[in-house]
Amino acid sequence: MKILDWYILKRYLVTFLFTLLILIPIAVAIDIAEKIDKFLREENLTLFEVVNDYYKNFIIYYANTFMPLALFIAVILFTSKLANNTEVVAINSSQISFTRFLYPYFIGATIVCVLALSMNHFFVPSSSKTRKAFEREYLKKKKYADKSIREFSLQLNDSTYMFLQTFNLKSNSGNYFSTEVYDGIQLKYQLTADNIRWNEKDSTFKLSTWKKRKIFKDRDSIFSGNSLDTTFAFTPKDFNYKNIMAQEMNSPELIEFIEISKKRGVKNLNVYLVELYKRTSLPIACYILTLIAVVLAHKKRRGGVGLNLALGISVMFIYVFFLKVAEVLGGVAGANALLNVWTPNIVFGGYAIYLYINARK
Structure with a gap:
């Protein structure tokens, strides 16, 4: 046999x-x-x-x-x-x-x-x-050059949220950025900027015309400046929820991405x-x-x-x-x-x- x-x-x-x-x-x-x-x-x-x-x-x-x-x-x-x-x-x-x-x-x-x-x-x-x-x-x-997002929001964890009015995925830059931290329903911290740009080489964001606000029980603390280099728990690829991205991630990366996205409140x-x-x-x-x-x-x-x-x-x-x-x-x-x-x-x-x-x- x-x-x-x-x-x-x-x-x-x-x-x-x-x-x-x-x-x-x-x-x-x-x-x-x-x-x-x-x-x-x-x-x-x-x-x-x-x-x-x-x-x-x-x-x-x-x-x-x-x-x-x-x-x-x-x-x-x-x-x-x-x-x-x-x-x-x-x-x-x-x-x-x-x-x-x-x-x-x-x-x-x-x-x-x-x-x-x-x-x-x-x-x-x-x-x-x-x-x-x-x-x-x-x-x-041409199709990729015009790729941009508008009115984008993302939940980074249970208490932190970020907002963007516009972001161009080709130039890696956007306008009117804000990140906020809440304690329950009370706002505790806010960082805003007129412009935001992603530096892929250093994995950092550059904020232009920024303002930082910390809220306490009896007072607010406000700082501002023209330029600030900082990091966040997201990158521009998190703004682009498309099937084409799924095809480019191996399964461990895809599983991790799905878990992170669930925690960030992505609905679908x-x-x-x-x-x-x-x-x-x-x-x-x-x-x-x-x-x-x-x-x-x-x-x-x-x-x-x-x-x-x-x-x-x-x-x-x-x-x-x-x-x-x-x-x-x-x-x-x-x-x-x-x-x-x-x-x-x-x-x-x-x-x-x-x-x-x-x-x-």
Whole structure:
């Protein structure tokens, strides 16, 4: 049985890698055709930068994205070939149960799942940071240059709050800044400034035309000045609550960011929670998709590999559709992000178990 297990496992992994290597060049070719004009208009942009900073990380991102699709297609392809060559019939004739037949498939699914988990939680976010920086620099400069926030407030801890009227994320400067400390509902300390600028090199803020006020029981103490360099428990990245930021943080950083944001009173963090949860749910789907693919393809059909592939791709696109809908619904304020992200796996997991029970009979 070990020979058969190794034979199926080898076919599983080889076909998976082959399918992935077919899909990636297609994605790269489409992206090059789309962005070639933007690359050529940048006089200082070199071929090495395009390949090393953008397309190397582009391939890492899309290889990870295409893993479930490549896995599903690969299992259908080589299992259909086993069925057409009557190899599955020979295995059944040897009194090997369908459950035992699945054993090498699930070993392969485990290998791919572990690889996908490590990539999703650690490698892809780090890669995305470099790719997104390249996009902001050369592909989306105008859009990024206009990025600014207005009327922004942030709770730093149980008693401290900060306010900004405007802040430009490109120049790292803003106007009409204020931070306040309360004892219950009583104001105890206030620091205001007409202008604020972030110094990334020193990780400090420079305040211009500032005023500091300390409130006591019987008097107030007020100080003022033209310029003040100081630090706060926040940085400009805390002003930009966007999904793109979640994609650039590895999972420990993302978990820490979510916890800090909860303490600061940020109301809707579902976009970040969806990103965190799907990093685990997608790799786990390898088991579900493998089981569905084997059940659909293990019987010899009159239509051959083409019919099995058509059925499989239809199921796969339905799964992807439900996955995208679940992500959108999970990001809505008040929604249960964990339940929404895992709903496609729960539904298709039930479908996989139903197919398995019928196939085992």
